[in-house]
Amino acid sequence: MPVSDALRDDLLGSIPNLRAFAVSLAGNSERADDLVQETLMKAWAKFDSFQEGTNLRAWLFTILRNEFYSQVRKRGREVEDAEGTYAARLASQPAQNGHMDLRDFREALSQLPSDQREALILVGASGFSYEEAAEICECAVGTIKSRVSRARSRLAELLALEAGETYGADALSATVIMRSVS
Amino acid sequence: MAARDNDQGGMGSENAFGRSSGENSEGKVDQRVQGEIGKHLRAFYDDVINEPVPNRFMELLEQLERSTQKR
Numbered sequence: 001m002p003v004s005d006a007l008r009d010d011l012l013g014s015i016p017n018l019r020a021f022a023v024s025l026a027g028n029s030e031r032a033d034d035l036v037q038e039t040l041m042k043a044w045a046k047f048d049s050f051q052e053g054t055n056l057r058a059w060l061f062t063i064l065r066n067e068f069y070s071q072v073r074k075r076g077r078e079v080e081d082a083e084g085t086y087a088a089r090l091a092s093q094p095a096q097n098g099h100m101d102l103r104d105f106r107e108a109l110s111q112l113p114s115d116q117r118e119a120l121i122l123v124g125a126s127g128f129s130y131e132e133a134a135e136i137c138e139c140a141v142g143t144i145k146s147r148v149s150r151a152r153s154r155l156a157e158l159l160a161l162e163a164g165e166t167y168g169a170d171a172l173s174a175t176v177i178m179r180s181v182s
Numbered sequence: 183m184a185a186r187d188n189d190q191g192g193m194g195s196e197n198a199f200g201r202s203s204g205e206n207s208e209g210k211v212d213q214r215v216q217g218e219i220g221k222h223l224r225a226f227y228d229d230v231i232n233e234p235v236p237n238r239f240m241e242l243l244e245q246l247e248r249s250t251q252k253r
Contacts, residue, residue, distance in 0.1 A: 002250055008243065015239050020230035029230075037242060044246045102229075105222040124220050125227035156215050 108158040119147035
């Protein structure tokens with residue numbers, strides 16, 4: 001089936017967002033880009049099942065997420081390793097804006113269970129509604145809400161541990177202050 | 183440190199973070215902490231968003247278009 005120019009342009013425009021989501025799932029940008037490539041090919045192959053005018057981005061995110069977890073399942077044993085080294089990989093990504101606190105944040109993010117991390121990313125960074133995120137993750141809206149909430153609590157905890165108790169008034173900023181001083 | 187009975191969003195707390203007072207009695211993270219997390223989350227995400235789209239994807243799309251036209 002020929003793909004309309006408008007749809008092609010929308011697909012092209014979705015790539016930065018797909019990459020960002022893929023990085024947060026896979027932990028390193030090389031694997032993330034392989035995921036995006038696979039997603040684009042799959043999307044192209046089944047564009048006839050996409051209803052133009054509906055949410056293309058959510059549709060693409062669903063494909064990418066399914067692809068990620070099917071790869072994880074296929075890899076079997078390797079997964080455990082992938083999960084184990086995920087923290088190291090994500091943390092070793094250079095912080096491109098050069099801010100130390102962002103690196104701390106990445107590290108904390110990498111320590112979340114993947115279901116919580118993806119929920120938090122979809123709602124907090126990709127800009128999806130709870131309903132859309134639930135559709136993408138194929139679960140109930142309430143499940144997404146509780147995952148996001150648990151993810152936030154855990155992050156707050158992890159980042160507070162980093163900052164210690166001295167700068168309680170604003171622990172996240174305190175991390176920055178402490179780092180730039182030391 | 184014991185959790186305060188009435189946590190008003192962490193205002194005036196000597197330790198506004200973590201289990202003791204960064205969360206209210208329902209175990210939810212307060213608004214200000216949520217805001218901080220959201221800010222960092224978007225910074226992390228936007229770092230990737232702002233990267234130029236790698237050439238491989240432009241090439242892939244061109245390739246896909248050609249293969250569709252041939253059919």
